Amino acid sequence: MSLLSLLKPNGKNGFGYASTAEEVTANLDLKGKNILITGCNSGLGQETARVLALRGARILGTARSVEKADGALIDFGSAHEGYACDLSEPKSVYSCVAALKKDGLKIDAIICNAGIMALPKLQKSHGYELQFFTNHIGHFILVTGILELLSDEGRVVMLSSAAHTAAPKVGIEFDNLSGDENYRPWRAYGQSKLANLLFAKELSRRLAGTKKTANAVHPGVIKTNLSRHMPAVANAAFAAIGPLFLKSVAQGAATQCYVAVHPDVAGISGEYFADVNIAKPRSDADDAVMAKKLWQVSEEIVGLL
Numbered sequence: 001m002s003l004l005s006l007l008k009p010n011g012k013n014g015f016g017y018a019s020t021a022e023e024v025t026a027n028l029d030l031k032g033k034n035i036l037i038t039g040c041n042s043g044l045g046q047e048t049a050r051v052l053a054l055r056g057a058r059i060l061g062t063a064r065s066v067e068k069a070d071g072a073l074i075d076f077g078s079a080h081e082g083y084a085c086d087l088s089e090p091k092s093v094y095s096c097v098a099a100l101k102k103d104g105l106k107i108d109a110i111i112c113n114a115g116i117m118a119l120p121k122l123q124k125s126h127g128y129e130l131q132f133f134t135n136h137i138g139h140f141i142l143v144t145g146i147l148e149l150l151s152d153e154g155r156v157v158m159l160s161s162a163a164h165t166a167a168p169k170v171g172i173e174f175d176n177l178s179g180d181e182n183y184r185p186w187r188a189y190g191q192s193k194l195a196n197l198l199f200a201k202e203l204s205r206r207l208a209g210t211k212k213t214a215n216a217v218h219p220g221v222i223k224t225n226l227s228r229h230m231p232a233v234a235n236a237a238f239a240a241i242g243p244l245f246l247k248s249v250a251q252g253a254a255t256q257c258y259v260a261v262h263p264d265v266a267g268i269s270g271e272y273f274a275d276v277n278i279a280k281p282r283s284d285a286d287d288a289v290m291a292k293k294l295w296q297v298s299e300e301i302v303g304l305l
């Protein structure tokens, strides 16, 4: 247990920084629930799948290939389905949407967990900066494509990050979505995570009047494969301070599990959670005009692909 786990107090709900996914779902019976998790083959996504399966949910897990998804879920006991969904390739996301629709299961929670971070050099897909495209546009196509499958009280959970604060001061740089101007790895990652947050907020507004919800989460800072693009020396430092300052994977998966399935969160929408409690994001995360514009621009991008 890290030093911070010992120092940080729990929130009003009795959960906090140190809570694990198993703890926040203890005593919940998720039999009959279908939960879609992107990036189920690694890190927080795999732990989320393991714990929600342990509580009885059927896991619909996506990875870049169906073999990868099935392979990751095989040990988790309860019923599960693997789907191929490469978020950086729209064709693959559309195939996943079609496969989910064909299977026709109502989905009780969609946990948009997959992501890439801090690519050292500018990379693109379809002309757009790769973190924005993978983390935001890929999930935009997926979620909007399967909204009709979301159950009446279904929940959408977007993995954002405290790193959304590293996004450009203006917020989303709509005139630089290619990343060509002044590319910086953390700024681009921050922008993609701000986009995840704005998407959750805008979706929540669009779901108003229903019992369906959309929220965003920061899972904490956890050593996973996410840091694979960071320099070796930074990874070594990350590993060294881990025991003192980082969350474990079990703790890192707690907030998304809580927001996806805990009864306390029923009806709560448009919020940002961290350490298993509602938290305050950067102020422009509540900019409804920017969120609406991001939705419209995303539709335009997707329409032209």
Ligand SMILES: NC(=O)c1ccc[n+]([C@@H]2O[C@H](COP(=O)([O-])OP(=O)(O)OC[C@H]3O[C@@H](n4cnc5c(N)ncnc54)[C@H](OP(=O)(O)O)[C@@H]3O)[C@@H](O)[C@H]2O)c1
Pocket: 038, 039, 040, 041, 042, 043, 044, 045, 063, 064, 085, 086, 087, 088, 089, 112, 113, 114, 115, 116, 117, 134, 159, 160, 161, 162, 218, 219, 220, 221, 222, 223, 224, 225, 226, 227
């Ligand atoms: N770990 C942290 O400290 C931290 C902090 C804040 C937010 N987050 C967020 O938490 C989420 C999960 O991260 P993690 O720490 O669990 O990282 P991880 O272990 O690297 O897992 C990321 C997952 O995303 C998948 N993925 C990446 N690119 C993809 C693509 N083009 N198509 C489909 N799947 C793709 C990966 O698949 P492959 O294995 O095939 O690449 C993997 O399954 C991310 O959204 C991240 O931004 C993490």
